[in-house]
Amino acid sequence: MRMLPTVLANLFAKAATRNYPHFVRESFEHARGELVNDIKGCIFCGTCARKCPSQCLTVARGAAGDKTEGAWTLEFFACVGCGVCVDACPTRCLSQKATHRPVAVERAVITLTGRLPERPARKDNAAGKAADKTEA
Amino acid sequence: MARTVIPFGPQHPVLPEPIHLSLVLEDEKVVEALPTLGYVHRGLEMLAVKRDYNQMIQIVERVCGICSMIHSLCYCQGIEEMMGLEAPRRARMLRVVWSELHRLHSHLLWLGLFADSFGFESLFMQLWKIRERVMDLNEATTGNRVIVSVNVVGGVRADLDEGQVRWIKDTLVEVEASIRSLQSTIMNDSTVCKRTKGIGVLTKQAAHDLGAAGPMLRGSGIAQDMRQLKYAGFDELAFEPVVETAGDCWARSAVRFREALQSIDLVRQALDKLEPGDLAVKAKGRPEGEVITRVEQPRGECLYYLKGNGSLFLERVRIRTPTFANIPPLAAILPGLDFADVPVVVLSIDPCISCTER
Amino acid sequence: MSIEALPVAPADLLAAATRLKNDGYRFVTMTSVELDQTNMEILYHFDKSLALKNLRVPVEKGGELPSISGVVFAAFLVENEIRDQYAVRFEGLVLDYQGKLYAETAQTAASSPFCRYHVKAEPDPGPGSAPGGQPGSLEGK
Numbered sequence: 001m002r003m004l005p006t007v008l009a010n011l012f013a014k015a016a017t018r019n020y021p022h023f024v025r026e027s028f029e030h031a032r033g034e035l036v037n038d039i040k041g042c043i044f045c046g047t048c049a050r051k052c053p054s055q056c057l058t059v060a061r062g063a064a065g066d067k068t069e070g071a072w073t074l075e076f077f078a079c080v081g082c083g084v085c086v087d088a089c090p091t092r093c094l095s096q097k098a099t100h101r102p103v104a105v106e107r108a109v110i111t112l113t114g115r116l117p118e119r120p121a122r123k124d125n126a127a128g129k130a131a132d133k134t135e136a
Numbered sequence: 137m138a139r140t141v142i143p144f145g146p147q148h149p150v151l152p153e154p155i156h157l158s159l160v161l162e163d164e165k166v167v168e169a170l171p172t173l174g175y176v177h178r179g180l181e182m183l184a185v186k187r188d189y190n191q192m193i194q195i196v197e198r199v200c201g202i203c204s205m206i207h208s209l210c211y212c213q214g215i216e217e218m219m220g221l222e223a224p225r226r227a228r229m230l231r232v233v234w235s236e237l238h239r240l241h242s243h244l245l246w247l248g249l250f251a252d253s254f255g256f257e258s259l260f261m262q263l264w265k266i267r268e269r270v271m272d273l274n275e276a277t278t279g280n281r282v283i284v285s286v287n288v289v290g291g292v293r294a295d296l297d298e299g300q301v302r303w304i305k306d307t308l309v310e311v312e313a314s315i316r317s318l319q320s321t322i323m324n325d326s327t328v329c330k331r332t333k334g335i336g337v338l339t340k341q342a343a344h345d346l347g348a349a350g351p352m353l354r355g356s357g358i359a360q361d362m363r364q365l366k367y368a369g370f371d372e373l374a375f376e377p378v379v380e381t382a383g384d385c386w387a388r389s390a391v392r393f394r395e396a397l398q399s400i401d402l403v404r405q406a407l408d409k410l411e412p413g414d415l416a417v418k419a420k421g422r423p424e425g426e427v428i429t430r431v432e433q434p435r436g437e438c439l440y441y442l443k444g445n446g447s448l449f450l451e452r453v454r455i456r457t458p459t460f461a462n463i464p465p466l467a468a469i470l471p472g473l474d475f476a477d478v479p480v481v482v483l484s485i486d487p488c489i490s491c492t493e494r
Numbered sequence: 495m496s497i498e499a500l501p502v503a504p505a506d507l508l509a510a511a512t513r514l515k516n517d518g519y520r521f522v523t524m525t526s527v528e529l530d531q532t533n534m535e536i537l538y539h540f541d542k543s544l545a546l547k548n549l550r551v552p553v554e555k556g557g558e559l560p561s562i563s564g565v566v567f568a569a570f571l572v573e574n575e576i577r578d579q580y581a582v583r584f585e586g587l588v589l590d591y592q593g594k595l596y597a598e599t600a601q602t603a604a605s606s607p608f609c610r611y612h613v614k615a616e617p618d619p620g621p622g623s624a625p626g627g628q629p630g631s632l633e634g635k
Binding site (some may be wrong): 002003005006016029030051052053080083 | 187190192193194256259267272273276293317318321324448
């Protein structure tokens with residue numbers, strides 16, 4: 001019974017686990033969690049979609065008949081959280097929160113739409129309308 | 137004596153992963169064991185046709201959950217060799233740090249599962265409690281807990297600052313102390329010894345002939361470890377392979393236990409040698425030609441054969457994982473064992489079936 | 495850039511493997527590489543004190559090679575895998591899964607999911623053809 005000292009020490013120590021739903025550990029500073037797009041800064045270049053290893057991103061320009069509108073779609077169930085898109089984004093509008101998305105019961109995608117930058121791109125007009133739509 | 141065929145797996149309490157063994161028994165003795173695979177085959181080698189060589193990094197990481205960092209390290213090394221790049225020194229040292237942290241948590245995981253395989257639940261819990269500290273190190277330094285995704289062709293994507301280096305060192309002191317406090321239990325406890333000593337002996341000759349890899353090979357007295365090839369930053373670190381000679385389950389467990397402590401030492405050495413510098417060199421061009429790289433994973437030697445044709449997509453990615461090499465020795469040592477020892481022996485090869493089938 | 499590999503004819507394969515084994519080499523693995531529509535090559539990797547020795551054996555799509563699993567038992571698993579994925583058959587396998595190592599339900603004797611140019615399985619091998627199907631006709635993806 002060489003384990004006895006450890007067992008006794010554990011017996012009188014406080015619990016090693018947390019009472020999870022009531023006590024959630026603070027996430028680490030740079031943890032790679034939920035992927036978010038600050039759509040105001042997005043130029044719909046499609047770099048993220050090309051780099052994504054799990055191909056969970058699609059970027060469409062001139063979607064829905066409107067030539068000045070772009071759509072950025074994230075199939076977040078397929079996202080593996082590697083952060084390659086965040087590193088590749090030329091305008092740094094993609095970022096990852098430190099926390100993860102809560103579990104969901106239905107499969108969904110996130111589509112964000114915004115105005116395409118005018119050519120030549122004027123910085124002040126890049127901020128278009130940002131809509132957050134969740135499609136089943 | 138009538139023969140009985142007992143199916144072991146694909147779902148078995150001792151293994152979270154699916155492998156099926158048809159065990160032919162005479163009374164309580166195994167006389168024949170036939171492995172059947174194919175429950176988690178994903179065809180990842182074939183995905184190279186559809187993903188470019190940069191995206192493949194994240195795909196090879198998913199060959200195995202536990203040694204993911206080392207898979208991508210091996211793959212990136214191969215591509216770098218093909219493209220004539222050399223990762224900067226700091227990147228190579230950081231690769232050592234994360235790959236050894238992976239080995240450490242993998243060995244702790246395995247030691248826990250092994251204890252569980254012969255019913256030593258409290259040891260299992262204790263080891264996994266220690267492992268959680270290492271997982272925290274991974275998550276805080278890279279952002280992800282298991283599949284850390286730090287390698288890129290030409291270097292690494294993440295960096296450690298001064299504070300993190302200090303924190304890793306401090307944590308490792310505590311981790312080492314708690315692992316050492318379990319040393320006498322793992323190595324000498326009568327419960328452990330009765331279930332592992334003299335069980336599933338693989339002789340030195342058999343280990344060599346059957347192409348065993350990793351702790352399987354070293355537990356049988358052959359001092360072969362791919363880290364002797366001095367890849368990544370290992371050329372600057374003091375390293376000797378851990379060898380045991382008994383060749384039984386106990387020896388394999390002892391090898392892994394000592395390797396866990398050795399990993400801590402290697403992480404420290406690598407952290408001490410960290411110097412400011414670039415994290416990655418820019419990869420230009422497309423991979424062309426063929427290359428073979430080998431690294432040491434927690435489970436043993438891993439071989440990558442990569443063939444590029446000058447396009448963005450590789451022509452062939454071949455991954456020989458260590459468990460694949462350890463299945464023939466397993467099939468060879470099972471006959472002659474008591475049925476009750478089969479779970480212990482199967483676990484002693486550290487089976488990673490997702491690796492095996494890719 | 496290419497790796498150092500000794501070209502070996504299929505007929506000399508067994509002798510070469512036996513020689514390597516007697517020289518104290520440890521079998522590592524085999525790699526199948528698709529070259530073009532009709533040709534493949536199989537690389538045999540052996541290791542001795544951290545140095546690799548490779549054999550390069552040419553084989554036709556859907557063709558046959560002598561199995562080295564009689565000499566090095568460890569080769570049986572990877573030979574079965576190559577048969578599953580590339581439809582190369584191995585003569586004299588010590589443990590033959592008949593092309594069903596990964597997929598027990600595989601119907602055809604010669605299917606090659608890992609080939610860009612598939613080996614087409616014989617739909618119903620006639621009485622004249624050898625068991626396991628003849629080298630099938632080739633079909634683009």
